Amino acid sequence: xxxxxxxxxxxxxxxxxxxxxxxxxxxxxxxxxxxxxxxxxxxxxxxxxxxxxxxxxxxxxxxxxxxxxxxxxxxxxxxxxxxxxxxxxxxxxxxxxxxxxxxxxxxxxxxxxxxxxxxxxxxxxxxxxxxxxxxxxxxxxxxxxxxxxxxxxxxxxxxxxxxxxxxxxxxxxxxxxxxxxxxxxxxxxxxxxxxxxxxxxxxxxxxxxxxxxxxxxxxxxxxxxxxxxxxxxxxxxxxxxxxxxxxxxxxxxxxxxxxxxxxxxxxxxxxxxxxxxxxxxxxxxxxxxxxxxxxxxxxxxxxxxxxxxxxxxxxxxxxxxxxxxxxxxxxxxxxxxxxxxxxxxxxxxxxxxxxxxxxxxxxxxxxxxxxxxxxxxxxxxxxxxxxxxxxxxxxxxxxxxxxxxxxxxxxxxxxxxxxxxxxxxxxxxxxxxxxxxxxxxxxxxxxxxxxxxxxxxxxxxxxxxxxxxxxxxxxxxxxxxxxxxxxxxxxxxxxxxxxxxxxxxxxxxxxxxxxxxxxxxxxxxxxxxxxxxxxxxxxxxxxxxxxxxxxxxxxxxxxxxxxxxxxxxxxxxxxxxxxxxxxxxxxxxxxxxxxxxxxxxxxxxxxxxxxxxxxxxxxxxxxxxxxxxxxxxxxxxxxxxxxxxxxxxxxxxxxxxxxxxx
Amino acid sequence: xxxxxxxxxxxxxxxxxxxxxxxxxxxxxxxxxxxxxxxxxxxxxxxxxxxxxxxxxxxxxxxxxxxxxxxxxxxxxxxxxxxxxxxxxxxxxxxxxxxxxxxxxxxxxxxxxxxxxxxxxxxxxxxxxxxxxxxxxxxxxxxxxxxxxxxxxxxxxxxxxxxxxxxxxxxx
Amino acid sequence: xxxxxxxxxxxxxxxxxxxxxxxxxxxxxxxxxxxxxxxxxxxxxxxxxxxxxxxxxxxxxxxxxxxxxxxxxxxxxxxxxxxxxxxxxxxxxxxxxxxxx
Numbered sequence: 001x002x003x004x005x006x007x008x009x010x011x012x013x014x015x016x017x018x019x020x021x022x023x024x025x026x027x028x029x030x031x032x033x034x035x036x037x038x039x040x041x042x043x044x045x046x047x048x049x050x051x052x053x054x055x056x057x058x059x060x061x062x063x064x065x066x067x068x069x070x071x072x073x074x075x076x077x078x079x080x081x082x083x084x085x086x087x088x089x090x091x092x093x094x095x096x097x098x099x100x101x102x103x104x105x106x107x108x109x110x111x112x113x114x115x116x117x118x119x120x121x122x123x124x125x126x127x128x129x130x131x132x133x134x135x136x137x138x139x140x141x142x143x144x145x146x147x148x149x150x151x152x153x154x155x156x157x158x159x160x161x162x163x164x165x166x167x168x169x170x171x172x173x174x175x176x177x178x179x180x181x182x183x184x185x186x187x188x189x190x191x192x193x194x195x196x197x198x199x200x201x202x203x204x205x206x207x208x209x210x211x212x213x214x215x216x217x218x219x220x221x222x223x224x225x226x227x228x229x230x231x232x233x234x235x236x237x238x239x240x241x242x243x244x245x246x247x248x249x250x251x252x253x254x255x256x257x258x259x260x261x262x263x264x265x266x267x268x269x270x271x272x273x274x275x276x277x278x279x280x281x282x283x284x285x286x287x288x289x290x291x292x293x294x295x296x297x298x299x300x301x302x303x304x305x306x307x308x309x310x311x312x313x314x315x316x317x318x319x320x321x322x323x324x325x326x327x328x329x330x331x332x333x334x335x336x337x338x339x340x341x342x343x344x345x346x347x348x349x350x351x352x353x354x355x356x357x358x359x360x361x362x363x364x365x366x367x368x369x370x371x372x373x374x375x376x377x378x379x380x381x382x383x384x385x386x387x388x389x390x391x392x393x394x395x396x397x398x399x400x401x402x403x404x405x406x407x408x409x410x411x412x413x414x415x416x417x418x419x420x421x422x423x424x425x426x427x428x429x430x431x432x433x434x435x436x437x438x439x440x441x442x443x444x445x446x447x448x449x450x451x452x453x454x455x456x457x458x459x460x461x462x463x464x465x466x467x468x469x470x471x472x473x474x475x476x477x478x479x480x481x482x483x484x485x486x487x488x489x490x491x492x493x494x495x496x497x498x499x500x501x502x503x504x505x506x507x508x509x510x511x512x513x514x515x516x517x518x519x520x521x522x523x524x525x526x527x528x529x530x531x532x533x534x535x536x537x538x539x540x541x542x543x544x545x546x547x548x549x550x551x552x553x554x555x556x557x558x559x560x561x562x563x564x565x566x567x568x569x570x571x572x573x574x575x576x577x578x579x580x581x582x583x584x585x586x587x588x589x590x591x592x593x594x595x596x597x598x599x600x601x602x603x604x605x606x607x608x609x610x611x612x613x614x615x616x617x618x619x620x621x622x623x624x625x626x627x628x629x630x631x632x633x634x635x636x637x638x639x640x641x642x643x644x645x646x647x648x649x650x651x652x653x654x655x656x657x658x659x660x661x662x
Numbered sequence: 663x664x665x666x667x668x669x670x671x672x673x674x675x676x677x678x679x680x681x682x683x684x685x686x687x688x689x690x691x692x693x694x695x696x697x698x699x700x701x702x703x704x705x706x707x708x709x710x711x712x713x714x715x716x717x718x719x720x721x722x723x724x725x726x727x728x729x730x731x732x733x734x735x736x737x738x739x740x741x742x743x744x745x746x747x748x749x750x751x752x753x754x755x756x757x758x759x760x761x762x763x764x765x766x767x768x769x770x771x772x773x774x775x776x777x778x779x780x781x782x783x784x785x786x787x788x789x790x791x792x793x794x795x796x797x798x799x800x801x802x803x804x805x806x807x808x809x810x811x812x813x814x815x816x817x818x819x820x821x822x823x824x825x826x827x828x829x830x831x832x833x834x
Numbered sequence: 835x836x837x838x839x840x841x842x843x844x845x846x847x848x849x850x851x852x853x854x855x856x857x858x859x860x861x862x863x864x865x866x867x868x869x870x871x872x873x874x875x876x877x878x879x880x881x882x883x884x885x886x887x888x889x890x891x892x893x894x895x896x897x898x899x900x901x902x903x904x905x906x907x908x909x910x911x912x913x914x915x916x917x918x919x920x921x922x923x924x925x926x927x928x929x930x931x932x933x934x935x
Contacts, residue, residue, distance in 0.1 A: 676851070714896055756854070764850065771842070771843050786890045794890035
């Protein structure tokens with residue numbers, strides 16, 4: 001505790017960081033199991049400390065409480081100063097609770113999942129480091145310090161995707177993830193620097209953006225007009241969010257990132273890191289409200305991504321890729337929520353999604369584990385009986401993902417959809433596309449359930465019983481997946497309505513958009529009804545198409561042992577194949593960037609070889625010629641050198657004499 | 663009297679130096695060089711530099727040349743092996759260096775002939791030398807000390823390496 | 835009256851002899867000795883200059899030549915010993931041939 005009663009915030013990221021340090025430095029002297037225990041206890045302690053901080057924040061007296069803690073000044077470069085400092089407000093509270101809480105459960109799960117792996121210590125070291133970096137990201141009190149955490153999580157993500165580095169594809173996936181997110185990071189850095197120019201980097205006071213918005217000409221930025229600059233800054237930050245949160249058009253890395261161990265996918269590529277973009281936009285909400293164009297772009301990117309990823313998820317055959325696309329889609333919803341000004345609801349969807357998506361990934365991990373690494377859903381089937389517990393928790397997660405009524409996903413998604421229609425930033429097109437996506441979501445979710453757990457067993461492996469640690473922690477997540485929605489019931493419900501929004505009001509305040517028109521509470525009730533119908537319709541369609549007896553959709557033709565990447569077209573229908581390949585984004589990038597770049601590098605290689613090297617070789621040849629001339633004198637005989645020197649001295653003396661007029 | 667002493671010393675110096683060059687036995691060469699240095703010390707004396715004459719004898723003849731003698735003995739170069747190092751056997755090899763050096767020496771003498779003022783009558787006392795050395799040129803004394811230090815360290819290092827001729831260090 | 839001019843001529847002669855020795859002798863020891871001769875001749879010229887000008891500075895410079903010569907001999911002879919150990923000869927031409935091989 002510090003003097004004024006603010007808890008020691010730095011302890012939250014410091015604990016997992018210390019865990020990582022201990023694991024990296026000392027764990028090689030110990031049994032690999034110890035690393036897991038250290039990692040779990042570090043994250044667990046951090047979680048407990050977050051609970052303490054949260055309790056203190058909630059019970060703190062006074063209006064709009066928040067904790068800040070400045071450790072030391074990090075950068076002091078003229079007009080820009082950045083501290084190593086922490087901010088703990090309601091947004092941070094949500095994020096830190098999820099990062100440490102869900103993180104703790106995933107760590108527990110990993111202890112069982114990674115048992116016997118060669119890189120167990122490395123795995124836990126990076127997991128702890130990741131948690132520390134993520135906590136720095138969400139707790140930093142300024143954009144520069146946040147950027148440190150932002151890069152830290154990207155780095156850990158790279159290491160963990162490439163965990164099984166013996167396989168070439170995994171390394172390629174890690175590199176791809178790193179480079180694509182890196183591209184986004186460049187936008188983010190530019191955006192942060194622009195923001196630093198405009199209104200400083202501190203998150204403690206964002207009113208600077210409001211001042212800039214009112215200026216016709218901003219002196220510190222070439223006299224450009226304020227709204228224009230804010231729009232540019234908003235779009236640049238959105239670019240950063242696109243990279244990290246796998247939004248269109250930088251989404252291609254996330255499906256490939258599933259090459260990492262499943263707990264990594266659950267923690268980094270579903271629950272926490274990929275939502276950093278959501279955090280970023282929520283943190284800069286003032287800027288976005290002041291720049292409506294950028295906000296509209298956010299909404300469009302969000303809903304577009306949600307729709308795109310849902311269509312792709314419909315046809316994937318790899319269980320983890322389905323979940324990856326669904327993650328992209330769900331983050332699209334969050335971004336949509338932010339884009340219509342409903343910042344708290346974007347965070348609420350993040351909150352619920354973290355539980356049910358982590359749950360789905362971990363349950364999928366259990367299935368994969370039980371089937372000795374099989375990931376193709378068409379080779380699973382009928383696991384309902386043999387993996388009873390897993391089936392139940394998976395069903396909870398799937399219900400939440402599909403948005404079945406009264407689950408967490410239902411409330412959070414429905415609220416976003418309603419706001420996308422009714423706020424001043426919303427419009428019916430966003431709402432409609434969101435609804436279609438909800439239908440697709442329900443279809444692909446239950447396709448997964450039916451194909452994996454129902455029907456006949458197609459696996460050639462013996463299904464072994466998962467150990468308790470692979471199932472028990474999931475129950476906690478399942479509980480939240482089912483009931484977390486009650487934290488924010490719709491407005492038309494008399495009790496507990498909009499609790500979450502009120503909770504976050506100290507942060508977002510009057511920047512938060514509110515529904516207007518479309519019938520108010522009655523309209524909201526109608527929208528909820530519509531989304532209930534839609535999700536049940538999705539369930540029905542999935543049953544029709546994929547129930548055990550149905551043979552409407554042909555099973556994709558994949559040979560045993562074929563990987564996702566080596567089979568670009570498993571279906572007969574070309575549309576399905578196109579969706580399967582993620583709308584051919586990879587091919588388009590290959591054609592648009594990779595191949596031209598190769599050609600360019602080929603050309604520059606020619607220039608380098610022929611012209612630049614030519615110049616050097618020419619000069620080398622000249623030197624060599626002169627050298628061979630001089631070589632005649634260099635015969636290694638000292639007396640010859642002395643003679644030449646003597647001759648030189650003689651010549652010098654004579655020149656001196658005649659120079660003096662003798 | 664001084665002049666006669668100078669001429670005698672100068673002749674001895676030139677002759678013994680010539681003997682250094684053309685002697686076949688390295689031991690003789692070293693002895694001749696010592697004689698030459700003694701003669702030069704005599705010349706110093708006639709030039710009014712008695713302290714340097716002593717220094718010449720003690721340091722040059724006494725220390726440096728003894729070191730040479732030492733090495734010659736150690737390498738057992740006493741009896742000359744069949745003309746390998748006296749290239750002078752062929753008169754042809756002497757032609758160019760002799761010509762060049764003669765011209766050079768003549769030119770130098772010629773250059774100095776008109777430009778030199780008459781010498782002073784008073785010599786430099788040791789006291790004056792010491793004062794100049796440790797007052798005006800003190801930095802030079804320190805540099806000389808450094809050179810000696812470097813020389814002794816280098817000699818020690820090379821000597822140490824030479825005791826194990828087959829290690830890498832010796833293959834510079 | 836010091837014979838300073840004659841001493842300068844003597845130093846020129848000695849220096850020339852040193853140069854000739856340096857050129858005509860192929861033995862490394864002789865090379866080192868001829869360097870000594872040349873250094874000594876240069877020192878003689880300094881002392882003569884000192885006598886001509888009646889200043890002690892020339893003699894001071896001879897005092898500087900002394901340590902230089904000593905250090906040069908110390909290192910030169912140590913190197914000569916090393917070379918002799920490796921090449922079994924001090925003949926510079928032979929050493930040059932060994933290096934080429």
